[in-house]
Amino acid sequence: MFPTFAKDGSDRVIPLFAVSKEGLKQRLDQLSGPARTWTEASGFAAGPGECLAVPDPEGRVGLALVGLGDAAGAARHRFLVGRGASSLPAGTYKLSGGGLGQDHLAEAALGWLLESYRYTRYKAGKAPGARLLAPEGVDAGRIEAIAAGECLTRDLINTPAADMGPAELEAAARDLAKEMGAKVEVIAGDELLAQNFPMIHAVGRAATPARAPRLIDLRWGAWGRKITLVGKGVCFDTGGLDIKPAASMGLMKKDMGGAATVLGLARMIMTLGLPMRLRVLIPAVENAIAGESFRPQDVLTSRKGLTVEVNNTDAEGRLVLADALALASEEDPDLLVSMATLTGAARVAVGPDLAPFFTDDEATAAALSRAGSQVADPVWRMPFHAPYEKMIEPVIADLDNAPSGGMAGAITAALFLRRFAEAQRYVHFDIYGWVPAAAPGRPKGGAGQGARALLAALPEIVKL
Structure with missing residues (x-):
């Protein structure tokens, strides 16, 4: 079950105040x-994510406080109110008395639901007992839908490869399709x-028959703009014959x-x-x-006909994506998006918290950057730098999947994919x-990135 808001009238409501140091x-x-005496005696200082339950005269939780830190540090944190979901006693809470602007209420509410996420497939546990009423003025249904999508992503990533191979990923897509029509x-x-689809086959053909490679193609919606999402589904990556060292293989689920x-x-x-014709290719x-x-x-030789020299079998993600992008391009979608855990170079450039993206369309880039800031899903634009094209052009084939030298690895990978994406x-x-x-709303483990920013930007990008 995905986390949801408490229902109004289902329990005694406890006022929750978000408090800055100022x-x-x-x-x-x-x-x-x-x-006041209790709060002062407890040493509550409104630090970032600091929570305090304050008793009433009967000894029950009468109100609760959650700290926002100071204004100077506000840019360093997100989803701070969400910390209450895991830190406050069981009960039904309602944000009260200001402390947050209207623009931040949706973030606070989403953060609470995301903080409530637990991965319990292999270890017994239960969701936190502290539940939140949807704040007035926010679209509760939309926030619950976003939280459910993010929690699905987390569940899939957190599942070990033994239980999340190509067949299980296909089953997850089929389950979602059945639920959503x-x-x-x-x-x-x-x-x-x-x-x-020769490159998808080449990368996956060494797996056992039960874990055979496949291309998953999900479609939904009968009218509207054509939006195609392509996701890298390498369920485990040994690196192939260019085998990864143990330290690098540890997170390859x-x-x-x-x-x-x-x-x-x-x-x-x-x-x-949303009014669109959605296609998902994995x-x-x-x-x-x-x-x-x-x-x-x-x-x-790829689906598109371009030849690719394999200079590192550990640069396999761009190979399988290339065939899928070529297929997607045959329908000329209004928007084509690829998402992939593609390069270590991207992590070196921006770290784990930012989702770098590449596009040639200035309006799309601006819309994504604005949306990422608005919905607390940080993204950062990186360039399709044309002078680096020569780095992916080897002597004996059209393209090189792993240029030597180690320079600009995220950019050269993106340039490689662009050769197959026509939209x-x-x-x-x-x-x-x-x-x-772990951080508020983001437990250690699998996480989606860029999805909420893209969802928020879609109406502007494709004029839904």
Whole structure:
């Protein structure tokens, strides 16, 4: 079950006050004598995410406080109110008495739901007992839909590869399609070769038959703009014959984070009933090591007809995405988006918290940047730098999947994908898909990135 808001009238409602350091004295002055005494004695200082339950005369929780920190540090934190979901006693809470502007109420409410997320497949647990009434003036249904999409993404990424291979990723897409009234078609195994998806097949052919490569194709909506989302579904990445060291392989269950993110975004779009023709393409593979593994120096011919020299089998994500992007481009969508945990270079450039994106369309870039700031889903534009095109052009093939030198790795990967993406607007996200240290609304583990920003920007980008 995905987290939802409490229902009005379902329980005694506890006032919840969001308090900044600058507003703490004023808030204390507004409390009753015993409540003020309790708060001062507890040492509450309105630090970022600091929570305090204040008893009433009967010993129940009479009100609660959550700290916002000071104005100077506001840019360093998001979803601070959400900390109350895991830190306050069980009960039904309602944001009261100002402390947050209207623009921040939706973020606070979403943060509460995201903080309530728990991954319990392998370990018993229950959701926090502190629940929030939807604040007045926010679109509660939209926030719940966004939270559900994000939690689906987290569940998929957090599941170990033994239980989240290509077949299980297909099953997750089919479950979502059944729930939302969408349709799914799948091309698997050697049929990929027969239907001209040679690079998806090459990357995944060394896996066992039960984990055979496949292309998952989900469609929803009968009218409106054509939006196609392509997500990298490498369910585990050994690196292939260019095998990763153990330290680099440890988190490779998350290498299908792009697929998980586009499925979570698709859930948001379908739940909200946005007027569009949505298509989701997921090349799902395991980059395994066996006698059938593709090799360094192999030259692959892509669906588009471009030849690719394989200079590193650990740069496999762009290969499977290339065939999927070529298929997507055959329908000339109004917007084509790829999401992938693609390069370590992107993490070096911007760290784990920012989702770098590439696009040639200035209006699309501006819309995404604005939306990311508005919905607390930070994104950062990076360039399709044309002078680097020569770096992906080897001697014996049209393209090189892993240029030597190690320079501009995120950009050269994006340029590689752009060769296969032909659409009115193309956006590529190079996401991390993982929270390395817990923060409000973002427990350690799998995470979506860029999806909420894209959802918020869609009306402006494609004029829904």
